[in-house]
Amino acid sequence: xxxxxxxxxxxxVMAMAMxxxxxxxxxxxxxxxxMAIQQTPRHLNPAVQSGTATGAPGAQLFAAPLRYDxxxxxxxxxxxxxxxxxxxxxxxxxxxxxATFHDGAPITSEDVKFSVETIKxxxxxxxxxxxxxxxxxxxxxxxxxxLSQPHPALMLAMSSQLMPIIPKHVYGDxxxxxxxxxxxxxxxxxxxxxxxxxxxxxxxxLERNEDFFMDGRPYLDKIVMRxxxxxxxRTIGLENGEIELVAFxxxxxxxxxxxxxxxxxxxxxxxxxxxxxxxxxFNTKKGKTADKAVRQAIAYxxxxxxxxxxxxxxxxxxxxxxxxxxSPLSDNAVNAYDLDLDKANKLLDDAGxxxxxxGTRFELTIDYGWPALKPQAEYxxxxxxxxxIAVSVRASADFPTWAKRISTYDFDMTWDTVFNWGDPVIGxxxxxxxxxxxxGVIWSNTQQYENARVDELLExxxxxxxxxxxxxxYAEFQAIVAEELPVYWTNTLPYHTISNTSVGNPPRGIWATxxxxxxVYLK
Amino acid sequence: MSTELEATIEKARxxxxxxxxxxxKNHLAMAGLILLILIILGGVFGPYLYVADPFxxxxxxxxxxxxxxxxxxxxxxGRDLLAMLIHGARVSILIGLSAAFLTVFIGITVxxxxxxxxxxxxxxxxxxxxxxxxxxxxxxxxxxxxxxxxSLPMITLAIGLVSWPSVARITRAEFLxxxxxxxxxxxxxxxxxxxKLIFRVILPNALPPIIVQAALMVGSAILFExxxxxxxxxxxxxxxxxxxxxxxxxxxxxASFTVTVPGLAIFLTVLAISLxxxxxxxxxxxxxxxx
Numbered sequence: 016x017x018x019x020x021x022x023x024x025x026x027x028v029m030a031m032a033m034x035x036x037x038x039x040x041x042x043x044x045x046x047x048x049x050m051a052i053q054q055t056p057r058h059l060n061p062a063v064q065s066g067t068a069t070g071a072p073g074a075q076l077f078a079a080p081l082r083y084d085x086x087x088x089x090x091x092x093x094x095x096x097x098x099x100x101x102x103x104x105x106x107x108x109x110x111x112x113x114a115t116f117h118d119g120a121p122i123t124s125e126d127v128k129f130s131v132e133t134i135k136x137x138x139x140x141x142x143x144x145x146x147x148x149x150x151x152x153x154x155x156x157x158x159x160x161x162l163s164q165p166h167p168a169l170m171l172a173m174s175s176q177l178m179p180i181i182p183k184h185v186y187g188d189x190x191x192x193x194x195x196x197x198x199x200x201x202x203x204x205x206x207x208x209x210x211x212x213x214x215x216x217x218x219x220x221l222e223r224n225e226d227f228f229m230d231g232r233p234y235l236d237k238i239v240m241r242x243x244x245x246x247x248x249r250t251i252g253l254e255n256g257e258i259e260l261v262a263f264x265x266x267x268x269x270x271x272x273x274x275x276x277x278x279x280x281x282x283x284x285x286x287x288x289x290x291x292x293x294x295x296x297f298n299t300k301k302g303k304t305a306d307k308a309v310r311q312a313i314a315y316x317x318x319x320x321x322x323x324x325x326x327x328x329x330x331x332x333x334x335x336x337x338x339x340x341x342s343p344l345s346d347n348a349v350n351a352y353d354l355d356l357d358k359a360n361k362l363l364d365d366a367g368x369x370x371x372x373x374g375t376r377f378e379l380t381i382d383y384g385w386p387a388l389k390p391q392a393e394y395x396x397x398x399x400x401x402x403x404i405a406v407s408v409r410a411s412a413d414f415p416t417w418a419k420r421i422s423t424y425d426f427d428m429t430w431d432t433v434f435n436w437g438d439p440v441i442g443x444x445x446x447x448x449x450x451x452x453x454x455g456v457i458w459s460n461t462q463q464y465e466n467a468r469v470d471e472l473l474e475x476x477x478x479x480x481x482x483x484x485x486x487x488x489y490a491e492f493q494a495i496v497a498e499e500l501p502v503y504w505t506n507t508l509p510y511h512t513i514s515n516t517s518v519g520n521p522p523r524g525i526w527a528t529x530x531x532x533x534x535v536y537l538k
Numbered sequence: 539m540s541t542e543l544e545a546t547i548e549k550a551r552x553x554x555x556x557x558x559x560x561x562x563k564n565h566l567a568m569a570g571l572i573l574l575i576l577i578i579l580g581g582v583f584g585p586y587l588y589v590a591d592p593f594x595x596x597x598x599x600x601x602x603x604x605x606x607x608x609x610x611x612x613x614x615x616g617r618d619l620l621a622m623l624i625h626g627a628r629v630s631i632l633i634g635l636s637a638a639f640l641t642v643f644i645g646i647t648v649x650x651x652x653x654x655x656x657x658x659x660x661x662x663x664x665x666x667x668x669x670x671x672x673x674x675x676x677x678x679x680x681x682x683x684x685x686x687x688x689s690l691p692m693i694t695l696a697i698g699l700v701s702w703p704s705v706a707r708i709t710r711a712e713f714l715x716x717x718x719x720x721x722x723x724x725x726x727x728x729x730x731x732x733x734k735l736i737f738r739v740i741l742p743n744a745l746p747p748i749i750v751q752a753a754l755m756v757g758s759a760i761l762f763e764x765x766x767x768x769x770x771x772x773x774x775x776x777x778x779x780x781x782x783x784x785x786x787x788x789x790x791x792x793a794s795f796t797v798t799v800p801g802l803a804i805f806l807t808v809l810a811i812s813l814x815x816x817x818x819x820x821x822x823x824x825x826x827x828x829x
Binding site (some may be wrong): 268408 | 685772773
């Protein structure tokens, strides 16, 4: 992962040179882009709030040290260059010297230091910056992140979604950064767009930052993000051209309908770093699912093909491993547990679960976190009946009820969707590390899975800077968990970006709209 | 002379057989009754005649009715809609009956006590009734189901808890009227206990309007359950008509039959119950009798 300045500048010049070749048309300045977003963000400051609801507007308001292209390659952004020391323990960021905040104050290394410290103290993803011991600021435009151990996840953590650079002179005034009044209004950002207005449940309006540090960017004058919770309303808006861009759309019927509209581009590209995976999680400590043979038998009895074709209507991708298939670290070639009822029955017979008079071996419950996953739960009931497991579906009144059940281990199986968030250290380790079995915390290791080798592998992979070796470590990890199955991965969440053909450069990078939209233009 | 006497005897039949005669002559009510009996027979014996597990995925999702021998087609998971409809009939009617029973039980108890004792008891009971009456019924039952879990008994309880005030008001009104009648005073003078007065003397005479209300209650309870299911507040482990509609509603544009078939079933059942209820009302109403 060691990058020299020269090779990076070379790579980025090449990448920039390639851009005009890909588009036939020269980007045009000006215009207002109308987008729809699905929910009202709690506020607009991604430094102290996870999730793409805050991340998407946040990435327009705040710049980050790096940005990423479609191939997971880092590009210079607020850091015009960066260098990792020989011992991999310090990351030097050379900031763009002309960069200013929206209020005109220059962006300095002090602000980078403040941002890292604020994120480290307040962001729920503790593993992102845990190894960052201190940030040194030898001069106004050089920030050196000192690490306690090699930390390859830092590269992806320096994206807009996870590491917005926020002004110290505004957010460092002693107020609690999570409840700072300027998280929602009068936001002083560093990104390509400034906040005009944020009205809850209505819209977020952004205008071009005339003093943005990248020449000529952004192309758009204005972005209007309309908050439309109803999927049908978004679909109609896209169809009649009222809305030009929607990201994170995952209603497969609407997606398939929109694919047939000539004036729209529909693409599933752009979600590899966000990495959402649907999975069936097992309670590995309690009841019948504590038995590996039972978990494997269930996996063999579930037809991923049915889920992909009938429930996802062909809009999602198959997932076989804990790391999103779009990630370079994924090993989707592990055992996929293709439908095999004989094998499933044999596994259960051999494990001593005999069928009783009416063909039932034992009973299990299935939970689901939100209504969109109910078809999968109902499917599981029908699928497991075939191997003699009587499944009863448990409905939860609301999300907190479900989260409490799962995080206090009151479950046999549950369908869930969990995000990778870029580097495995940020979004994958949490599910499998025995140190992350935290009662009451949803999306921790709620399966209570414990494997010393897995712990060791994740620990090593977390600090391995050589990409090839790192991939090997993750491959071994994925092979082990695919064999022991604390979680049975079925498919990626069918996130799609739908844009009007009049929109140039729709966001197709690995972070979708949680990345700067400065290159987007209207034809 | 003798024919006149016979006519008098003829007229002096029990009030219920007379009511039945009235009901029998009401063609609409009889049509409703026949339809209702057919639906109930279907629900009771259907699962034995058409042996199929409603949760089994048997064919490709959204097969149109008639394809591959599936008379009503399949739903979004490829489950046999006819099997679901038959099993759903049981659950829907069971919920309708038990919720109506619960409604009538609470309503009669509250209404009878309030109407009989009057005074402070009536004040308190009627304020409670009003309290329940002004609550938005669907919202209140959603809260109950959301809090205590979506199981069949809980859904029944929720429906019963929100529907009883109308029965209580009718019962109270009847009691207020009948308790002042002479035969009640006579019974009281003979030293009949209060409990006996309520249950043996007044209640039987107050029953006709309550019976009509109870019959209509069954229909509205079925509708209520369908509404809750439509909103997703349903026990996912049992099939009810509302639940079929609720889980297939997103696919209404792709396969409308998955929603219209159970919708039609609900419509016919509730219509049948309403016709029967209407017929009962006419039959039991003394003003409409030939006497």
